[in-house]
Amino acid sequence: MRARDLSVLLGVILIIIMLVIPLPGWLLSVLILCNITLALIVILVSMNTQEALQFSVFPTLLLLLTLFRLGLNVSTTRSILSEADAGGVVDTFGSFVIGGNPLVGFVVFGILVVIQFLVITKGAERVSEVAARFTLDAMPGKQMSIDADLNAGLISEHQAKERREKVENEADFHGSMDGASKFVKGDAIAGIVIVLINIIFGLIIGMVQMDMSFQEAINTYMALTIGDGLVSQIPAILIATATGIVVTRTTTTGNLGSEVTGQLLQYPKLLLIAAGTIFMLGFTPINFFLTTLLASILGLSGYLLLKQSKEPEVPDIEEEDQTESSSMKSSENVVNLLNMDPIEFEFGYALIPLADSNQGGDLLDRIIMIRRQLAIELGVVIPVVRIRDNIQLNPNEYRLKVKGNEVASGELLLDHYLAMAPDIDDDHIDGIDTKEPAFGLPAKWITEDNKDDAELSGYTVVDPPSVVSTHITEVIKHVAHTLxxxxxxxxxxxxxxxxxxxxxxxxxxxxxxxxxxxxxxxxxxxxxxxxxxxxxxxxxxxxxxxxxxxxxxxxxxxxxxLSSQITKQFVHDDMSLKVITVSGKAEKMIAENIQQTEHGNYLALDPESQQLIIKKIHEEVEKLSLQEETAIVLCSPAIRMYLKQLLDRYLPQVVVLSYNELEPNVQIQSVGVVNVA
Structure with missing residues (x-):
């Protein structure tokens, strides 16, 4: 194990030893100084962290330091009551610091306890409680914000993961601090109880067991007890103050010192006003020399800061320009320009309310739902869709790009509704003629006033966000194999x-x-x-x-x-399926013209035969479309792949299935035959 790991383990073992085994005075003095040193380090670290998570170990450290301090109290109490001695440090605090007057020392100790218990600890405890509750309440909103930025393409998957972990860590930290602040409160109460025990039982032991007079017992045990209380309370106050600093600290870009001085001195004119006020106090019975000296310092500081704020920082600007220029010239910056988003959705400025949540836009949420829907339907994870406005587009225009190439476009009228009904042509419904972008159906853009009339006339009326989300869904389905x-x-x-x-x-x-x-x-x-x-x-x-x-x-x-899946996808609920079958002669023609090579098999059919097959299938598809049925061609497994390759060039919307891709219980009804005779 490393030395750092051993240091914590040895520290815990030492605490256990202090609770059980009596320690000599010189060792107690060393441990007391270590306690003060650790408390000083903790408060300095808490002042120099930029955010609370940089000191995430603080709740656990708070418990260990509290336990260490209580272990010291147990050891010093044992030494004071049994030997009337607790080492040089306690003796020094009990005699030198309190000036040899135990009553003064008791008053000083009482003031320190009041400061720690009623001021610092109470405030830190309340702030920890409120911060923990607010952090937990804000978690869902932060998670939604991260998801929105991810779907908008503002951040990557890795950055989103880091931000989610940070949100979770913040909640864990503030929850731990809410409980850890109780350690500080309990420590303050324990300090008061220990002092009272030392004084009461010290007097009893000194007068009964050691035959001391009352005054002698007071001078001996009161001095040692107050000294012990002071060496315990000073680091306790430092730790309590560090607790308050950590829980009241917001995320900043610098340490506490730079932030305090930077924000406190950001208005130099106020220092001049304060200087004038302090100078006026000198005309009262207050010492004129001291007020004048302080006013002069404030006035000079305000003048220098005011002069500095008016000076243009030309070197810094030049340096910034040089840095930006060098960054633009760097090869790394050029390489970053090569990155291409898998899916981009661009729109004109009039469609900005679609994506602006402050204006009621829910496009980001719809994109999230589209990605989830396609993951369930297709079994593939669609990349994040980068959403951005483009002033080069018409105000109401949008377009969808996949790997840098435009694959779809359309126009929306945000203050209108899209009314669709292929078989209805109601002249009394006024609107702007257009086509539904996803399926190419005839439609009209109508105002909200005509919405109810259009629905009564049989139109299907949808709002613009639904139109564009449907278009995006269908296009991504169509190009999913390229993604x-x-x-x-x-x-x-x-x-x-x-x-x-x-x-x-x-x-x-x-x-x-x-x-x-x-x-x-x-x-x-x-x-x-x-x-x-x-x-x-x-x-x-x-x-x-x-x-x-x-x-x-x-x-x-x-x-x-996947026959059961394909059957469920194309067959009706009554297990019936209307198809166009391929005659035996046509299948034989295709099978005889399959060329086998080392690079794979392909259909080598002469152009006349290709055109004949395509023409026959097109005629049957036209007949089937009149019945509002999906165009499905059924053939043998041996030629299905080659027939689909042939039709993809001319009739890509036609579904080609083989007999082996349907379940045996499907009732096939042939509504047409592709015959090349």
Missing amino acids: LGRQETKQLIDHLKENYPILVEEVTPEPLATGDVQKVLAKLLRENISIRNLPIIFETLADFSKMTNDTELLGEYSRQA
């Missing part, structure tokens, strides 16, 4: 490893690297398949990765393993 990189995949793997370590070890780093797993997961997300059920996906990868390392095929196997 899942190797780093994010590694985080998902590490999270899975906490509960399924053996499963993860079977898959990665061998036979599949993190990049291979990322490609499989991104493939699933690209087709809006949730990867939240990672254990099933990894079970599939563990089974099939030994046979092939083609991530496209592994993705197909994973889809089949």
Whole structure:
């Protein structure tokens, strides 16, 4: 163990020894001086800390120092009552400090006790109690503020974690200080009781057992008792004062000395007023020389401070400019400019109330809910969304950027509502024609006066924050696979490893690297398949990765393993599903044109055949859209992947499923056939 660790352990053992074993006078003197030294160090440290958490060990230290001081009281009491001697330090305080008059010493001791108990300790105890209660009450608000800054992109995940830990530590510290302040109060009471015990029993022992006269017993035991009380109360007052300093200290940028002098002398003119007031007091019976001397010192100080505050600090400004210039020229500053936010939401100045909580904006809270919703729906952690205003945009315009590229944009009218109804065209509802940004539905911006009429006419009416939050949600769903990189995949793997370590070890780093797993997961997300059920996906990868390392095929196997999830996602509650099937001839055409290479398999179909298949599927999709059904093409597992790759270029919204991806109890109803005959 290190010497620092041993010092505390030996100190606790020494306290136990003092409570049990009598100590010689010279050792008591050394320990008393150590007690005074420790108290002095504690108060100096408390004055130089910038915030309370920099002295977080103070509550525990307060308990140890109180116990050490009480141990000294027990040892000195034992020596005083048994040997009428408690060492040179106690004797010095009992004779020299009190001037040989025990009554004067008793009065001085009583004043010190009153100061400590009624003034310092009582105030520190009350401040500790209030600070603890206010800190606990403020915790939820501070946590929400941290979450808001994190979602706004003002701070990183690491900074948010540090701030949360600081909030928790502050609550723990002030809660501990609330209890630790009781140690100081109890110590003051114990000091009074110990002095009374020493005086009463000292007189009894001196007069009964040692045959002293009353005056002799008073002079002997009163002097030793008061000396012992003084050497105990002086460090006790220092510790109590340190307690008050720590609990009343707010977070600052300097120590107590610099803050007190800086704030007390920040108004030099007031020193001149004080100097004039003190000088006028000299015309009363008060000593004219002393008042004039003090007024002169105050006046000179105020004049010098006033003159200093008017002088321009040119060197400091130049130095600051040089520092800023050198910082802009540094390579590190240029490197920081390369950082790019994964998701950015920018808006014009007219949309600032959306994000300003002081104006009732709740966009930050909505972003938090969107990230939670997508984590549940897709099984992927969406990065923080950096929200900022952009004066280059139109006042009502907003745009969403992913990895620096614009992926969506739109316009909002904050003083209007968006009314949507694709099959309704009510001319008496006045509004500004537009399109709903998330799904492209025809809509109108209407005023609040027309809101009730629009709802009665069958319109779906939503407010602007709901419009933009829905748009953000749908866009992020669409680009979720691009947000899942190797780093994010590694985080998902590490999270899975906490509960399924053996499963993860079977898959990665061998036979599949993190990049291979990322490609499989991104493939699933690209087709809006949730990867939240990672254990099933990894079970599939563990089974099939030994046979092939083609991530496209592994993705197909994973889809089949998630058949119950896919069934629940696309099939109706009555277990029926309307689909467009692919004829045997069309499937054979696709299967015969699959080219196998060392870099993977791909569909090598001639352009005429491609156009024919796409045309047939498009015709069937148009028929199905009239029935307001989701366009789903059902085919065999062997060609599903290649058919989807073909349709992605022209009909990306069409869902392509294989028979193996649906549960056996699903009632499939074919509403169209893709035939190439």
